[in-house]
Every structure is written in C-alpha cells, then in structure tokens.
Amino acid sequence: MSDENEMITGIEVPIYLKYNFTAGAAPARFLSQLKEGKLTGQSRSDPGAPVYVPPRGSCPATGQPTDTEVEVADKATVQSFTIVHIPIPGNPIEPPFVVANLVADGANISFIHLMSECDNEQVHIGQRVQAVWRPEEEWDYSMDNIKYFKPIDEPDVPVEHIGKLPVTGLEA
Amino acid sequence: MANLAAVVGIGQTSYTTKRNDVSIAGLVREAAVNALNDADLTWDDIDAVILGKAPDMFEGIIMPEIYLTDALGCNGKPMLRVHTAGSVGGSTALVAASHVQSGTFDRVLTVSFEKQSESNAMWALSNPQPFSTHLNAGAGGYFAPIIREYIRRSGAPADVGIKVAVKDRLHGARNPLAHLQLPEISMEEVADSFMLWDPIRYLESCPSSDGACAMVIASEELADKASKPPAWIRGVAMRSEPTMYAGREEVNPQAGRDCAADVYKQAGISDPRKDLDVAEVYVPFSWYEPMWLENLGFAPEGEGWKLTMEGATSLIDGGDIPWNPSGGVLSSNAIGASGMIRFAEAARQVRNDAGDHQVPGAKLALGHAYGGGAQFFAMWVVGAEKA
Amino acid sequence: MKEIAIVGYQQSDAVSDAGAQNEVELIIPVLSRIFEQVGITNAQDVDFVCSGSCDYLQGAAFAFVLGVDALGAVPPIKESHVEMDAAWALYESVLKIRMGHADSALVYGFGKSSPGELPIVLSQQLDPYYLAPQWVDTISLAAMQARMMLDRGLITERDMAEVVARSRRNALDNPHAQLKGDVTADDILAEETYLSPLRRSDCCPISDGASAMVICTVEKAKAWGKPYAVISGIDHIIESHNPGMRDLTDSVSTRKAAENAGMGKGKVDVAELYAPFSHQELILSRALGLGDDTNINPSGGVLAGNLMMASGLSRIGEVFNRIVAGDAERGVAHTTSGPCLQHNLVAVLDKGEVA
Numbered sequence: 001m002s003d004e005n006e007m008i009t010g011i012e013v014p015i016y017l018k019y020n021f022t023a024g025a026a027p028a029r030f031l032s033q034l035k036e037g038k039l040t041g042q043s044r045s046d047p048g049a050p051v052y053v054p055p056r057g058s059c060p061a062t063g064q065p066t067d068t069e070v071e072v073a074d075k076a077t078v079q080s081f082t083i084v085h086i087p088i089p090g091n092p093i094e095p096p097f098v099v100a101n102l103v104a105d106g107a108n109i110s111f112i113h114l115m116s117e118c119d120n121e122q123v124h125i126g127q128r129v130q131a132v133w134r135p136e137e138e139w140d141y142s143m144d145n146i147k148y149f150k151p152i153d154e155p156d157v158p159v160e161h162i163g164k165l166p167v168t169g170l171e172a
Numbered sequence: 173m174a175n176l177a178a179v180v181g182i183g184q185t186s187y188t189t190k191r192n193d194v195s196i197a198g199l200v201r202e203a204a205v206n207a208l209n210d211a212d213l214t215w216d217d218i219d220a221v222i223l224g225k226a227p228d229m230f231e232g233i234i235m236p237e238i239y240l241t242d243a244l245g246c247n248g249k250p251m252l253r254v255h256t257a258g259s260v261g262g263s264t265a266l267v268a269a270s271h272v273q274s275g276t277f278d279r280v281l282t283v284s285f286e287k288q289s290e291s292n293a294m295w296a297l298s299n300p301q302p303f304s305t306h307l308n309a310g311a312g313g314y315f316a317p318i319i320r321e322y323i324r325r326s327g328a329p330a331d332v333g334i335k336v337a338v339k340d341r342l343h344g345a346r347n348p349l350a351h352l353q354l355p356e357i358s359m360e361e362v363a364d365s366f367m368l369w370d371p372i373r374y375l376e377s378c379p380s381s382d383g384a385c386a387m388v389i390a391s392e393e394l395a396d397k398a399s400k401p402p403a404w405i406r407g408v409a410m411r412s413e414p415t416m417y418a419g420r421e422e423v424n425p426q427a428g429r430d431c432a433a434d435v436y437k438q439a440g441i442s443d444p445r446k447d448l449d450v451a452e453v454y455v456p457f458s459w460y461e462p463m464w465l466e467n468l469g470f471a472p473e474g475e476g477w478k479l480t481m482e483g484a485t486s487l488i489d490g491g492d493i494p495w496n497p498s499g500g501v502l503s504s505n506a507i508g509a510s511g512m513i514r515f516a517e518a519a520r521q522v523r524n525d526a527g528d529h530q531v532p533g534a535k536l537a538l539g540h541a542y543g544g545g546a547q548f549f550a551m552w553v554v555g556a557e558k559a
Numbered sequence: 560m561k562e563i564a565i566v567g568y569q570q571s572d573a574v575s576d577a578g579a580q581n582e583v584e585l586i587i588p589v590l591s592r593i594f595e596q597v598g599i600t601n602a603q604d605v606d607f608v609c610s611g612s613c614d615y616l617q618g619a620a621f622a623f624v625l626g627v628d629a630l631g632a633v634p635p636i637k638e639s640h641v642e643m644d645a646a647w648a649l650y651e652s653v654l655k656i657r658m659g660h661a662d663s664a665l666v667y668g669f670g671k672s673s674p675g676e677l678p679i680v681l682s683q684q685l686d687p688y689y690l691a692p693q694w695v696d697t698i699s700l701a702a703m704q705a706r707m708m709l710d711r712g713l714i715t716e717r718d719m720a721e722v723v724a725r726s727r728r729n730a731l732d733n734p735h736a737q738l739k740g741d742v743t744a745d746d747i748l749a750e751e752t753y754l755s756p757l758r759r760s761d762c763c764p765i766s767d768g769a770s771a772m773v774i775c776t777v778e779k780a781k782a783w784g785k786p787y788a789v790i791s792g793i794d795h796i797i798e799s800h801n802p803g804m805r806d807l808t809d810s811v812s813t814r815k816a817a818e819n820a821g822m823g824k825g826k827v828d829v830a831e832l833y834a835p836f837s838h839q840e841l842i843l844s845r846a847l848g849l850g851d852d853t854n855i856n857p858s859g860g861v862l863a864g865n866l867m868m869a870s871g872l873s874r875i876g877e878v879f880n881r882i883v884a885g886d887a888e889r890g891v892a893h894t895t896s897g898p899c900l901q902h903n904l905v906a907v908l909d910k911g912e913v914a
Contacts, residue, residue, distance in 0.1 A: 010290070013692045015232050015683060019674040021301070021523040021783035056628060057583035060414030063631035065587055065603055083317030083370035091306050096301030096370075099307050100315050108418035125324055137541050143305040146607025159324075163418070174658040195688060227620040228642065233691070234684035235642055236617045238897040239800050248812070251902065252651065252799040253644040257621060263639055267651055274657035275560060401648050408660070412608075412638035414628050427635035544624050548638075 023141075024101045026057040028064055031141035037133065039074055039108045042066035044066035054143070072106035073167050074131035076149060077157045078109050080101050098123050102149060106167030113143065117150035126162060128170070129156035173546040174273040176558060178268070178402035179519040181211025181388035187351035187504035188308035191382040194483075198230065198264070199242035200285050203384035204244055207281065211388040212399040215245035218388070219277040223265025224254040224284035225508030226543075229296040231287055257414075258311075258454070258543025260284065261511025262386065262550030265539070266408050269552070273405070278391045285384035286508040293380065293507060310459065312377060314545065316369035319459040322423045323371065328427045329476035330371075334362045336377045337502060339486045340455070342358070344499020346487075349503040351381045364440035376458040378503075380431035383506030385513045392558075407438030407537070407553040416544040427464050428467040429543065439536070439553035445470045445484075445493050449534040450521045452514040454541045455546060460512040461485065463474035468540065487531060491501040497521070511541025515552055522556040561657050564780035564787035564911055567597040568876030570770035573737040573864025576673040577767035582612075582622055583590035585669050585769045586629040593665070593771045597785060601631035605773065608659035609652045610639040611645030611668040612868045629847065637661070641651065644668060646871030646894035646904050652774060653793060662779045665666040668869030669769035677765050681726045685898065686800060695834075698762055700898045702754045705838040709756055713808055714755060714841050720747035722837040723760045723862060730859030737764050737864035761837040762853050763865040766871065770869040772876055774798070788882040792820030795904035801898070807899050810846040815893065816905040817847050825909075826885035829854045833895045835861055842900065845891055857881065871895070871904065876907045 023031060026042055029053070033040040042055035045068050049059065055066050060081075081100035100118055101110035117124060117132070129149040139145045154170055176274075183206025185191070191199055200223075208214060221244050223237045233239065237253040244251075261284040268282030291308075301499040307313070324329070341357045344350035358374070365375035395402040405534050411418070411431035432444070439449040451506045453468070465476030465485070470493060483489035485498040495503070498517040518539035520526040525536075535556045542549050569592040577585060594601060602608050608630060612622045619653075623640040637660075641647045643666025652664035665866065672680075678680045678696035685691045721744045730739035753759045780787040796812035799805050817823070830853050834840035840862075844855055856862075858877040861870050871894025877892035888910045896902040 013687075015691075016616075016682055017675055017683070021618070022579050022581065025579040025584050027581065028579050035181055036513040052418070056589060056625065057581055058628045059417070060628040061419075061631065061633040063587065063590065065584075080317030080321045082313060082320065083367070083842060084313055085367045085370070088307065088313075098308075099313060099317075106595045112649060113305055114307060125321065146305075174660060186774045219587060227614055229614060232683065233687045234613065235688075235896070236682065236684075237799075238684050238901060239642075239686045241797050241901075242804075246797055247799045248796060248815070250795050252647055253642050254651075255623070256640050267639065267654075270654040270658050270660075271649070274647070276652040276654060277656060292858050301619065410639060411633050411635040412627055412635050413635040414630075415624060417633055420633075425635075430635050484876065544621070547624075547627075 020110045026055045026056045029069065030054050034143065035139050035141050036146055037062055037139060038134065039104055039129055040069050040073050043068045043070065051106060052109050053104050053107040053111055072104040073169060075169055076102040076104045076129050076164065077128060077162050078123065078125055078127040079162050080125055090094065097119060102129060103163045103164045105169045111148065114148040116148040126156035126159060128152050128157065173500060176392040176404065177269055178404045180189035180390045180395050180398040181207040181213060181311060182205030182516045182520055183210055183386040184349050184513065184516065185383045186380040187383040187506055189380065192289065198239055198242055199287055199382065200283050200384045202281050203386040204258055205390050207386035210530030213388060217279055217386050218245065218281045218435040220250040220271055221246040222254065222264055222268035222271065222282040224512065225286060226258065226260055227296055230291040230293050230480045232291065235299050237436040247551050254285045256543055256548050258507065259511050259541040259548040259550045260543065261509050261513065262515055262539065262541030263410060265387060265512050265515040266410060266550055266552065268276040268424065269405055269408055272389050272391050274425050275433050279394055281386060282385060282389065283386040284509040285301050286506040287382045288380040289382050289489060304502040305352050307358065312369040312372050315457055315547050316372050318422050319457065320371055322459060322463050325423065325435055326474040326477060328462060329468040331359065332462055332477040332480055333361050333376045335438045335480055336458035336461040338404045340500045340502040342488055343497050343529055347518050351370045351379050374537055376503035377454040378501045381504050381506040383504060383509055384514050385509045387516055389406045401523045401556065403522045403554040404558050405552060406434040406555045409434035409551050410547045413547050415547055423545065424467050424473065425461060425513050427547055428549050431551050432468045434551055435551045443551065450494050450497060450531040450538065452498060453495055453536040453546065454501055454511060454514055455496060456505060458502060461495060461504065487529060494531050497526065511550060512540055519554045562777045563622045563653055563656050563774055563790045564777045564783040565772060565790065566775050566783060567593045567782050568734045568879050569593040569596060570735055570873050570876060571768040573766035573768050574617050575737060575764060575766060577671060582625045582669055582671065584838040585627055585630045585671065586667060587771045589771045590629055590667065593773055598783060602636055602665055603631060603680055604640045605665045606637065607652055607664040607757045609638055609640065609643050609648035609654045609664060609861055610669060611643050613642055615683065616867055617671045617674050618725045618756040644868050644871035644896055646875060647651060647874065649772060649872060650795065650904065653790065656776060663775035665771065665773055665775065666872060667771035668767060668872045670867035670869060672867045673767050681872060686807055692736050696858045697898060698754050701725045701836040702757045704899045705756050707837065708808050708838050711808060714838055716748065717744055718841060719837040720726045720744035722840045723747045724888040726856060726859045726862040729857050730863035733858045733863060733888050735864065737853055739859065739863060743847050746813060757836065763835040766864045766866050768866040769871060770866060770876060777911065778801065786883040789911050790906055791909045792907040794819035797902040800901060803900055808842065810842050810891045810903060811847040811898050813843055813903040813905060816903055820905045821905045821908050822847065822891050822905065825889050827853045827889060827891050829857060829881050829890035831856055831858060831860065831877045832893045833861055833874050835865060837862065839900055843861045847891065853898055874904050882908055882910050
C-alpha cells in the first residue's frame, strides 16, 4: 500500500494568540521588590493576619485585599517536596530535580521552588533551606532571581511549626 | 424539597489514547446516541443539553458547546456549559440533575468529554506564566508533595499506592470500555515502573484518554415509565474552597469532608462503608484512594490505607466496599468526562447493568469527583430504590 | 414554581484597559459593594455562588479558580462555574433555588478582554475543523449579517446610526459607561466605514470589568428588607452553529425564549438587549416585538461598554435597577452568546411588593 492510499484523519492547525500579560496590582508590588532582591509578603491589615508569599491580590480565606506589606526572610522550611524525573515542557532543567513547597520565615503559606546543592534522597519535610540568588545584574521582576534553595545547617522544624515561623527564623 | 429525578440512560464511548476515527463532534455524539439508545429515547425526547469539559485550552476551542450544538441535537433547546476544573464531569451531572429536580424540565441530556489526542493538556496545565518560576510539572507535580505528606502522617507502608494501581487495573480489565487493559499487571511491574514525580510512579498515574460520557436524567413520572431500571438520585452536593490559604488542610480537605457529609445526610447514610454498596471515586494517582477513604469517612483519619491493604476496596478480592470497579480514573482518564464517568458508573451499578464489573446486588452507590488543587468537589448518591 | 427575587446588583466601570488589576482585583471591589448593598458580610451569607468567565479572554487556564480567592470561601461554600456569560450562572442559580437547595445565591461574572485581540480570540469559538482555521473574526461575521439586512431592505444605515446615537446619549446618565456623548445619527453617518458596512461606532467597545448580583426567594428578600424585583420568567435557547444554516436577519431563539419566559403577558416598560452591534439591536427588538412604549437600552447597552462574561448579567441588573428605582414596573433583559446571536437568553422582571 502506498502512502497516497492512506486516509488522512487529522491535520495540525496551530493557533497563535498574542496577549499582553499583567500579573495583577498586588503581585506587581511583590515583583518590584523582588527586582531589588527583597522577598515581601502581603497580608490583610488586621493584626496577626496571615502573610502571603507570593501575594495574589487577596487573602483567599476571607476575600479581603492584602494591603499590608512585610519583608520576609530568604530562609525557608521544606513543607513537602517531590523529586521530578521527567522534563517540564519549555524548561531546560535536567531531571531528576527537587521541586519543593517552601515556607519563607515570616510567611504563612508555601511557594514552589527548586532545591539544589543537596542529595535528592536526603531532602525531607521540615528541612531548613536558604535562597541562592542570581548575580544582582541579572535580577528581574521574577522569582527566578532566586536560582534555587540549598540546605543550611539548622535543626529541622517540627511539623506543627512549619508555616508559623517568624521572620527571624527558628531561634526566636 | 427537590423533585425526585433519576438516570434513565447512560452512554459512553470506549476510552483510548487516540480516537482519530471521529471528530470532537463525533465523539460527543457517539456517547449521546448510546445514552439515548440505552434509554430507548430519541433526540426529540430531550428538553435541554448540559455540557461539561475541562479548560477550553485543552482542545484550543473556546466554549465548544457553541459549535457542538448541532452534534448534540440541541438546535432550538437550552444549552448550558459547566466548567469546574477536574470535578467538572460530576458538577455537570449535578447541574443537569438540577434542571429536573427544580421541576423546570422533564428530561435532559448531559454530556462531558475530553479529546486529549487533539490537545495538549500537559501544556495547558503547565503553560508558563510570565514572572513565575516555571516549575509546574502538571497535576502529578502538584499532588506529589501532598501525597508525601499523607504518607508521613499516616505512616502507611510504601506499597499502598502500588496495591491500588494493581487493583484498579484488574478492575479495568473487566470493563471493556476501559482504556488500560492490563489483566496480567503485578505489584512488581508497578514497583518497577518509572518514577515520575516521587512518590508517584508511571503505573500509579492515570493515562491520557479520548472519550465522552453521557446520561439522560428524567423526572420521577418519566423515570417510572422507563424501559430499564432507573438510578434514583438520592443526594447531590458540591463544595469549593480556595486553592491556597494559610493553614489549609491539603491532605484531607475540608471541602471534601463537608461535601460528603452533605450528600450522606440527604441519602440517609450514617456509616458510608456499611450503608453504601459501591463507590466510584476520582483517584487519578493511586495514593488518592487511601486519602479519599479517610476524607469521605470510609475509614478514620490515618487508617484509609488499611482498607486498601485488606482488600476491602477490591471487587475481585470480594471486599465489602468495592471502590472503582470500572477501573476508575487510573484505567481511563478523559479529563472533562472523568467525573461524569464516576457518576455514570455509580448509576450503572444500582441499575444492575455493569456487566463483568457489577458489584452483586448493589443498591446504593456513591459517585465522586474533585478538581483544581483538590478544592472543588462534586458528589452524588444514587439508589435502586426511590428512598 | 418558586418566585425568585433580585435584591442587589453592582458592576464596575467599563474601562478599555483595567491596567495592572488581575481577576481577583477586578472582582473584589464589586463584591464588597454588593455585600454592602444587601447587608451581608461575604459569600458565607448566601447559600450558593455561581460565576461566569472565559479563560481565553486573558489567555490563562482556570481564571475562575482565581475568582474563588475573592469570595471568602473558608469554610468551604457551595459553588459552581459556567464557561459562559454570568447570565447563565444566574440561570443555574435559579434552578438551585427552585429545587430547594438554596434560598439565596451570589452570581458574578468578570472578564479582562484587553490583554488579547478579542475579535480574533473569539474566532476560536467557531467550528474547529471548518471555520476557526479561517480565523473569521466576530466583527466580520457581524458585518456579513448587517450586509444581509441592508441588502434585503430590512434596515438602513441611518437606522443603525440612530441606534448608536441613542446609546451614546442614554449612556450620559450611566456612570459606568465607557462610550457616551451627545451625538446624532448624522454624526455617526459621517464616520468612515470600518468593516463594511459597519462603522467603528456600530461595534461595541472592548472593556474590562465585572458585575455581580444577589438573588433569593421572595421570603428571604422580605426578611432582608431590601427592595427587589421578581424574575417572573427566564429561558434560553441555542440555534445551529453554522451561520449558513439559519436566517441571520431574525432571531427565532430570542422570540421563543421570550414567549417561554412569559414576556407577552404584560406591558414591557424597559428592555435591555445584549446587542454587540447596532444592527443586532434592531433584529432583537423586532424579534421581541418591542414598540415605542418600551424604553430600549436606557443604560446605553453594550455599545456603551461590553464587560465580556458579565454584560449579560448586567442587562438583567440594569432592568432590576430601573424597577427598584420606580422608573419601570416590568422589563425584559436579553443576553447573547456565540457568533451572530446564536444563543439567546431572555429574562422577564416584575416589580416586587414594597418591602
């Protein structure tokens, strides 16, 4: 059978649409600080309200805006993690690599970032890590200013305290 | 009180990697025609169509219900399109049911689908967003850390997920529509399969499927006259919570617990393991069986894995509460349809029409779906009897 | 069937570009105003929430998931979403109340259309095998429809210009309108043609924004002590997708939906019609049989500002506003979806008893 006799059941019709992406007003404030090398969280204005890093425009629990900004540490705790063994589409990073849910000291919610300079098999919940920043001249409006997080020599955080550390970290 | 309504027709396509013999319209129509035939009805008997699917970006068609109107015989009738992330198939069934339970319509058709071969769900789910670290490795990458936390808390043995993966595939081998047909699958094979997102292995994950599922839902008066036994809708519930908020319980989400409590109350269920005969639950990654066993109240917190390991959820082992006798999402995953397949398979069980994967004498069944960051839940309980 | 009341309606200003605001930030101010209007704290105080949005407007999947962050959904709430205009979210909510699973519901819709090229984006809602690959945009399809009307002598370009001029003048009294002005049909006719036979003014603007509504049982409205309007009928019908398969100069589904909604049972004081193009308002008002005694689009309609995924709900909200303000006793609101008025919803609103 020659190819010309085979029935064509589908064709590719790629769709390209152009968008001007905006992050949102609250995320934009966060990203502007990030360009200066600072991690800032946002919270509702009432005292003791949870601190969100990164902020998305509201405290999702109450639906109120997060008007108050507080700087958080670039030290964090591993809330949980996965070792990814397959490539991420459009990301050059080579598997296997560790993607962790990390809570920065002073924040009350985790964000996702890479862990490196570690033995993948030794990564664990409660582990202490710190940001490894890119050179200052490469800083942009992006969490990618932090290359990855690496383990630091601090005692593990008990599980019940993860997500509740002050900005000063474990000692306080 | 809501009017009584029942499922009087169920139609599915077979689930497979690529249905390149049909267009998207052809796929949904196949499921719809199967449902009409099962109900012994024609297009003219349908008052409205309720369509569900996951994000439009999967197939790259905006609001596909607009184009699918003709294929679904909806010209001149109401058409509604539901989208609630992964729970959409279940939510769509609930919205369809509300058309009848509200007394507004006598008989409606509901359809949900995904044609993953004409789409790129992985891309749509991990589409890079400017300003963000691009580390979103699809649904598996999102749920793996939550599963890890479950394992830490419960102290479950490492092979619980493997056991679920085997059990659901053996169930799927009894369901001729199931995508994965793996009657010879073994614990060793799953354990040796490639680790994707540690602790999730390849064979502990759902496949990517093309497929559609459809149901006809009718009022009590019409269901009483149906040609085959109806599946009476005994309870319906939905719950949502935000993806992330400080202190959120991600392993055992409150939205799931609340949703289950609501649907059990309506159906008069006090002990789900005892009162229900079978459950079709959305388990896209094997570890979600023990997690949902706890979330849905079939086991105390931290002990769901024991039911799995005892074989309580296995039809083949004669377990007392078979979960996913159809093979579940682990055997077929046409994303937008997956929730509705759970609802429809629950209905097939109480209609005593589930073929080789029938749970003998099933009278009361749970259909369950979840979506987003395990934050959107949809459930129904269907029964062989009205009350 | 249970009578359902509208007790609150709010919308944001229709703006051509909401700038840095994301979905949550668009929704929050509208929700806080409607909570204040109804006298409740947040979504916890209603029994059901339903929203309408479209991922492709801003080009990211799961727009509605972010919307949940604006609700205060802790503890979890009963919530659902349609990938349609929020008028259909209202429809779903009405069913929920009718079936007795809710006494009240919050409905909202939002859209940020400015990031993309909306007419091109919407070309991808056409048949993916035959039409979408041709990238037929929504304005071109509407232009073909207008051409048929003109060629058959059903309307004139002046009729279309009169619709635009009335919209601009009516919008002077609408604080949320994007386009307004004291213009005449002659001013409009003096504009150059954009996509023949349409002038730019014949087309609705592209707008960003959100709107929200609270509905409930009449008993609940009385308990809340809020002025309300009653949804005395609501129905929707879709037609064939293929533009060649239906008479584009008429809207059969609008007429039938209005009949089913009981529009003919009384006088219609006010009508808000979702007509993104001037000639479509003429099709719709004829399909509905509206005469001189009906005030059509007193808000200016969507020609004055088109909040995609919220404009349909806004039409209903505008009629509600006029009824509770005492300007009208009875009104009809219309919503459309799809190319060339493919899918149409009609709601009939009546004045409620004095609270």
